[in-house]
Amino acid sequence: MESDDELLIQSQQAGVVSQPLHADMDEDQDPDQEQEQPDDNDNDNDDNNDQHNLYSDLVVLATDEETTLQLKPKDEQEDIEEEIHDLMTAVPQVAGDYKIIDRLGTGTFSSVYKAIDLGYHDKWDNSPWHGHHLPTSSAYYQSAPKPQESKVFVAIKRIYVTSNPERIRNEISIMEDCRGCRHVSQLITAFRHHDQVVAIMPYHRNEDFRDFYKKLPLPGIKAYFRCMFRALRDVHAREIIHRDVKPANFLFDPRAGVGTLCDFGLACRIEPGQTQGACLHTPASKDHPHGRIRNRNELDFEDIKRAQKEARQKCSWPSDRVGYLAKDSRPVSKANRAGTRGFRAPEVLLKCGDQTGAVDMWSAGMILLFFLTGKFPLFQSNDDVEAFMEIAAIIGRRKMEKAATLHSRTFSTNVPSISHEGITWRDFVQRQNPHLYEPHEPDSQYFPYYGSPPSLVSAARKQKSDLPTTTSSSSSASSYPTSSSLDSLSNLPRVSSPTEERHRVDIENALDLVEQLMHPESTRRITPRAALYHPFLANDTWGGEGTAEGVRYNGDEVVVKPGNSGRKREDNSRSELDADEGQEGVGDDDEGDETGEAGGRAGDDEFFPHPFGEGVCGEWHFQDASEEPCVSMVQMVGECECGRCERDGGEKKGYEERLRLVAGQGIAIGREPCEFHAWI
Numbered sequence: 001m002e003s004d005d006e007l008l009i010q011s012q013q014a015g016v017v018s019q020p021l022h023a024d025m026d027e028d029q030d031p032d033q034e035q036e037q038p039d040d041n042d043n044d045n046d047d048n049n050d051q052h053n054l055y056s057d058l059v060v061l062a063t064d065e066e067t068t069l070q071l072k073p074k075d076e077q078e079d080i081e082e083e084i085h086d087l088m089t090a091v092p093q094v095a096g097d098y099k100i101i102d103r104l105g106t107g108t109f110s111s112v113y114k115a116i117d118l119g120y121h122d123k124w125d126n127s128p129w130h131g132h133h134l135p136t137s138s139a140y141y142q143s144a145p146k147p148q149e150s151k152v153f154v155a156i157k158r159i160y161v162t163s164n165p166e167r168i169r170n171e172i173s174i175m176e177d178c179r180g181c182r183h184v185s186q187l188i189t190a191f192r193h194h195d196q197v198v199a200i201m202p203y204h205r206n207e208d209f210r211d212f213y214k215k216l217p218l219p220g221i222k223a224y225f226r227c228m229f230r231a232l233r234d235v236h237a238r239e240i241i242h243r244d245v246k247p248a249n250f251l252f253d254p255r256a257g258v259g260t261l262c263d264f265g266l267a268c269r270i271e272p273g274q275t276q277g278a279c280l281h282t283p284a285s286k287d288h289p290h291g292r293i294r295n296r297n298e299l300d301f302e303d304i305k306r307a308q309k310e311a312r313q314k315c316s317w318p319s320d321r322v323g324y325l326a327k328d329s330r331p332v333s334k335a336n337r338a339g340t341r342g343f344r345a346p347e348v349l350l351k352c353g354d355q356t357g358a359v360d361m362w363s364a365g366m367i368l369l370f371f372l373t374g375k376f377p378l379f380q381s382n383d384d385v386e387a388f389m390e391i392a393a394i395i396g397r398r399k400m401e402k403a404a405t406l407h408s409r410t411f412s413t414n415v416p417s418i419s420h421e422g423i424t425w426r427d428f429v430q431r432q433n434p435h436l437y438e439p440h441e442p443d444s445q446y447f448p449y450y451g452s453p454p455s456l457v458s459a460a461r462k463q464k465s466d467l468p469t470t471t472s473s474s475s476s477a478s479s480y481p482t483s484s485s486l487d488s489l490s491n492l493p494r495v496s497s498p499t500e501e502r503h504r505v506d507i508e509n510a511l512d513l514v515e516q517l518m519h520p521e522s523t524r525r526i527t528p529r530a531a532l533y534h535p536f537l538a539n540d541t542w543g544g545e546g547t548a549e550g551v552r553y554n555g556d557e558v559v560v561k562p563g564n565s566g567r568k569r570e571d572n573s574r575s576e577l578d579a580d581e582g583q584e585g586v587g588d589d590d591e592g593d594e595t596g597e598a599g600g601r602a603g604d605d606e607f608f609p610h611p612f613g614e615g616v617c618g619e620w621h622f623q624d625a626s627e628e629p630c631v632s633m634v635q636m637v638g639e640c641e642c643g644r645c646e647r648d649g650g651e652k653k654g655y656e657e658r659l660r661l662v663a664g665q666g667i668a669i670g671r672e673p674c675e676f677h678a679w680i
Helices: 042-066 074-090 092-097 165-177 218-237 301-314 358-373 384-395 397-406 425-432 454-461 483-490 500-517 528-532 643-648
Strands: 098-106 110-117 153-159 189-193 196-202 250-253 258-261 547-553 556-558 595-599 621-623 629-638 653-660
Touching: 074 092, 074 098, 074 110, 092 098, 092 189, 098 153, 165 196, 218 250, 218 258, 218 358, 218 500, 218 528, 301 397, 358 425, 358 500, 358 528, 384 397, 384 425, 425 500, 500 528
Parallel strands: none
Antiparallel strands: 098 110, 110 153, 153 196, 189 196, 250 258, 547 556, 547 595, 621 629, 629 653
16 A cells, blocks of 8 residues: 655665654664665665664653753743642642653643653553554554663643533543544543542644744645545544634644644534524534535525615625614524634624534634735734724625525625625735745755755755765754654755745645635635645645545535646636625525545545544444443354355354443544454
8 A cells, every 4th residue: 555654754775764763753763774785886885874873862862852841941841840840739639750851832621741651661551542544544653563671751731620621521522532633632541639630641742833834845735634534534533623624733743743732621512413503504514524505495595685784784884884783683603612712613603503614624724824925924913893993804705605695694885995705715815925836945953854964955956866975974963853863864855945837736735725714605615634635735746646536525626636726617717606786695505525535645534534434443432331442353163154254265154242342442543444343
């Protein structure tokens, strides 16, 4: 099977396969584990010396992670040490199983600390939260075994006693259901001592978004969103909305190109079949993850037209007639408005009662805007009305009217700066960043160029095809070892600087993706799965691993042949919610189903961890009376007439055995069965 992991590098020169390192924990690595190279190859010997130095850096790096507290100001050190002492006193179990070494951050509802898991190698069964990702998956680092005697770092989240108990229960329950999801912070365990609640998760090395978002190369931006959309695809498949997607909640290591979605404190479940409001779209379903516009016979067109007409008339009212009603007799509209200002989707601001995973995709689109414009943040509203007007100031009144109509609302404004048509997100980005189409110089600080020798980066800048084969290590004790850095020395042609034409095509694809992520109508917003097959992410322009082919999503058809980044799209500039004169009303939704296969490499479907009970072995999965996950297994003992057994080479007799599992076990990956049904 081909790999979906741009971090998994197969050397054609030295014949070595380099596995992705566990990027979210720090470990010692035995340099004796690397394969020896022939003595008569001087170039390979140089590579071995460099790789040996990089592996040795892992040991130093683990020590560095233990001493991060000493790098902080003295007064801050004292405060942190006092907090650590208080936590260990309040929760004695923490002191016995973990060594807390630093504080990672604080928030409104919790504080997070870095610690060493003292019982990882000999006390715990870690398989449920490690999962069983394929070796060729980008999430394999979550499942990769940790070397014996290595120090495994974890994050300890102390939830404040002032937090709502239901909020705590909801967060832990959702994190438990997200075990096995790719690029999602895994719940190792959680426990309570009196009124203290503590959750243990893997430690993920990362950097502040502000430090790299202006400098991260396009391949690094692609890696960022591949990780994010894989996480959102897996989470949404479990009928969960994160609701707070933002840079602070996506822990990204710009050197390794690995990101992890965290903080499910505001997450909620999608309750299937329960319509909360009078929106003109359906709730989320398996066939339509973002819902779809209702059938014509379910809608009152006359009422819709009348409301739209009245709203337009108010746009010409004088300013003294604009404001809040002194006595508003309209029924109160209630909906989940959780999220961070500047990242809330239009349907959240409109208090839609049937919100879907589309709210997370809007937030992801905002992050992509930060990368493309080079500006962060972009929106800074004080309330929902201001937030709505910030969006309207860009895309115009007509699109906002259509978005409001979708949720049985009306939009009217007499603000003269709000134009009728507005501009596209593409135009907005180009106005904010005039240098958008100018390629950046390769930066050895960031993925995929991190760890590349200076001579290699210099050659990439000159666009030479014959790269140098002998180099010296550029890693230091403070470096972040990655799979790409460990093997870049033996696979030099892997890293190259994009040409101006390649950069232009990538930017065009990125702008197209922004338009679909930031679509104001939630039913027409791109889904995570479709985004992963979008040309911007499906085309591995720096690795040459192929493209996605024949993908259709959300009314847009993208046809990409291997080696060709061009695209054919249907014109969806108008929708059934168009509020223009002569185009009023709502019609049938022509949203297409998501289909498509990858050409040249395995598509994301091959690595998708199915929700429990789905996949090729789903029929042998069930929940018992206490709603605990269970599997049914067939134990073969002799001859039988069961046709199912014939594939094992003969007819055998068997009996059924039922096992109770814990969260994270029994997850089928792609077309592969789970770990309990390998005989299928």
